[in-house]
Amino acid sequence: MKQSFYRICIELTNKKWSSFLLRKFVQSRISMPFISSFIRTFKIDVNELEGNVKDYRSLHDFFIRKLRKDARFIQYGKNDAVSPVDGLLAESGMISEDLTIEVKGRPYSILEMMGSNEKSAPYLGGTFAVFYLSPANYHRIHSPVDGGVLNRWSLGRHSYPVNESGLLYGKDVLSKNYREITELQHLLGKVAVVKVGAMFVNSIEYVNHNTEWIQGEEVAYFSFGSTVILLFERDRFRFTEDEAVPRAVKMGETIGKFNE
Numbered sequence: 001m002k003q004s005f006y007r008i009c010i011e012l013t014n015k016k017w018s019s020f021l022l023r024k025f026v027q028s029r030i031s032m033p034f035i036s037s038f039i040r041t042f043k044i045d046v047n048e049l050e051g052n053v054k055d056y057r058s059l060h061d062f063f064i065r066k067l068r069k070d071a072r073f074i075q076y077g078k079n080d081a082v083s084p085v086d087g088l089l090a091e092s093g094m095i096s097e098d099l100t101i102e103v104k105g106r107p108y109s110i111l112e113m114m115g116s117n118e119k120s121a122p123y124l125g126g127t128f129a130v131f132y133l134s135p136a137n138y139h140r141i142h143s144p145v146d147g148g149v150l151n152r153w154s155l156g157r158h159s160y161p162v163n164e165s166g167l168l169y170g171k172d173v174l175s176k177n178y179r180e181i182t183e184l185q186h187l188l189g190k191v192a193v194v195k196v197g198a199m200f201v202n203s204i205e206y207v208n209h210n211t212e213w214i215q216g217e218e219v220a221y222f223s224f225g226s227t228v229i230l231l232f233e234r235d236r237f238r239f240t241e242d243e244a245v246p247r248a249v250k251m252g253e254t255i256g257k258f259n260e
């Protein structure tokens with residue numbers, strides 16, 4: 001009953017007109033007075049900001065804020081993968097033989113997430129990591145590895161919440177939401193970087209169109225809180241041992257290593 005009610009509420013609000021109104025508001029100067037309360041509510045460290053709070057002309061501008069260059073440290077390693085975002089490393093583990101992953105006790109189809117047998121097949125029996133970004137987080141996405149861009153595509157039309165309630169009661173949000181997928185070729189294996197849109201707004205904006213991504217460099221940003229999923233091939237990657245999940249991570253923090 002609770003699940004059905006939740007889904008009905010989201011279906012009623014996640015429409016083109018509501019998305020349009022929300023976007024217009026947060027991108028307008030009318031939203032400026034909400035920046036200070038947003039900072040207080042989410043306890044955001046303004047000392048990390050590039051520039052001053054007064055420089056932001058809308059809530060959206062603040063939401064996609066950049067950080068000072070020394071605010072994050074890239075724990076670079078040519079055979080390592082680093083967290084592409086600030087957020088919660090909510091889940092990591094194995095991709096099953098039927099191409100599913102389990103997040104919050106629920107199965108999600110990698111086949112559906114990637115859009116075809118051809119695109120999902122390389123990750124059968126591989127490993128995955130799910131990073132959840134709350135509204136408080138820095139919302140720019142960085143490359144987890146050094147690698148060449150093999151392919152890039154988008155899937156899905158609507159975006160439902162990817163917070164705890166969304167994962168528990170939503171309808172396959174990680175594999176059905178609007179998503180932008182970039183597949184990279186690292187020296188030791190493929191990596192799929194799946195950027196999942198959040199409630200109301202599907203905006204995932206690329207800022208890097210190079211054919212080579214450098215570990216730690218900025219590649220895109222979310223207009224609203226959302227999720228990044230990394231997929232690795234079978235026997236190609238192992239996560240850092242003795243690290244509890246879920247746990248908070250910072251962009252640039254090492255999460256594991258490729259097998260040589």
